[in-house]
Amino acid sequence: MGVRFPTSRLYSGFPQVVPNRQQFFKSEPITISCEGLNGLTGWRVMKKINGDVRTCASTWEASTGPCKISNAYPTTDSGEYWCEMGGIQKSNSVNVTVTDLETHVILEIPAQPVMQGENVTLHCRKKDANSNYTAKFYKNGISIGSSSSGNIMAPTVSKSDEGLYKCSIADAGESPESWLTVGTGHPTVPYLEIYLGLCIGLGVLLVVILLILVVVFQRNKHQQTIRNDTEETSLTPGAQNSTASSQPPSSPQTVPAVVSRAEQNNETYSVITKPSMTKEDRALESVQKTYAMVRKPRDVKEMAAASWLQRGTSQRITSMDPDNFYCSIQN
Numbered sequence: 001m002g003v004r005f006p007t008s009r010l011y012s013g014f015p016q017v018v019p020n021r022q023q024f025f026k027s028e029p030i031t032i033s034c035e036g037l038n039g040l041t042g043w044r045v046m047k048k049i050n051g052d053v054r055t056c057a058s059t060w061e062a063s064t065g066p067c068k069i070s071n072a073y074p075t076t077d078s079g080e081y082w083c084e085m086g087g088i089q090k091s092n093s094v095n096v097t098v099t100d101l102e103t104h105v106i107l108e109i110p111a112q113p114v115m116q117g118e119n120v121t122l123h124c125r126k127k128d129a130n131s132n133y134t135a136k137f138y139k140n141g142i143s144i145g146s147s148s149s150g151n152i153m154a155p156t157v158s159k160s161d162e163g164l165y166k167c168s169i170a171d172a173g174e175s176p177e178s179w180l181t182v183g184t185g186h187p188t189v190p191y192l193e194i195y196l197g198l199c200i201g202l203g204v205l206l207v208v209i210l211l212i213l214v215v216v217f218q219r220n221k222h223q224q225t226i227r228n229d230t231e232e233t234s235l236t237p238g239a240q241n242s243t244a245s246s247q248p249p250s251s252p253q254t255v256p257a258v259v260s261r262a263e264q265n266n267e268t269y270s271v272i273t274k275p276s277m278t279k280e281d282r283a284l285e286s287v288q289k290t291y292a293m294v295r296k297p298r299d300v301k302e303m304a305a306a307s308w309l310q311r312g313t314s315q316r317i318t319s320m321d322p323d324n325f326y327c328s329i330q331n
Helices: 191-246 257-264 277-285 298-310
Strands: 016-018 030-033 046-047 052-055 067-069 081-087 094-098 105-108 121-124 135-139 142-147 149-156 163-169 176-180 290-294 312-319 327-331
Touching: 016 046, 030 094, 105 163, 121 135, 121 163, 135 149, 142 298
Parallel strands: none
Antiparallel strands: 016 030, 030 067, 046 052, 046 081, 081 094, 105 121, 121 149, 135 142, 135 163, 163 176, 290 327, 312 327
């Protein structure tokens, strides 16, 4: 008969021991596994025997995966077992006790914590026993009862049921003591794992925020460049328009007919305005003559003469040659 307690609701944060008990007779097989612990793989089973810490497997290369002990021995397999990954993450530990040749009694007590409200049956086992026997049970050194079937049940366990348990059988001996752990109904997660999870999550969040800021900065920079180019393009014709508008409009001028005709022939002309004169100046000017010479084709002479006649002045062409003509202008 084996110890009766739930095996399907094992706590996370603890290695799994198969069979699920803390005490074993010498030469019994034991399997300790960490695979799937907290949803992860690649754990190594570590052990501490008489203060010496090492991998459960014989070599480091083979230390990942379940640790299988085919023939348990007290001096090499009794101790504390836990799971490690990368030398950083570490699970909670379980204790395994392998009895020596002089001990013929063990107490089958679960290696993992049991949850509050569950029913747990402890079994006092005698080596090579084929018949019923009476067993006494103790908690923290105090007797808590006896049973002719070798079992004691703790219905609806609570935190008050935690403690050191052992049993004894008459004419067979006494079992080692083992600690019964009662949980609160929620998986126990190591604080180191919680800390690492928070650090990883915070690091990912910071990276995401940094990427968002870089994208926003690049977008704003691109938009600013586009705005600057647009403003420069719009200012260039505007400056020209403002320059053109700042120039005062030219006042209309009366141009003689000779000017229009000269422009059609791409010719150069000049308009001479005489200043107003007093009577004395006119008297003096009556004996003076003003001459103008225009170097233009022959037809310009006729147009200039016609223009002067239209303006009411008296002109006299004093000289004629193929390229030049001279006029005297008298008022």
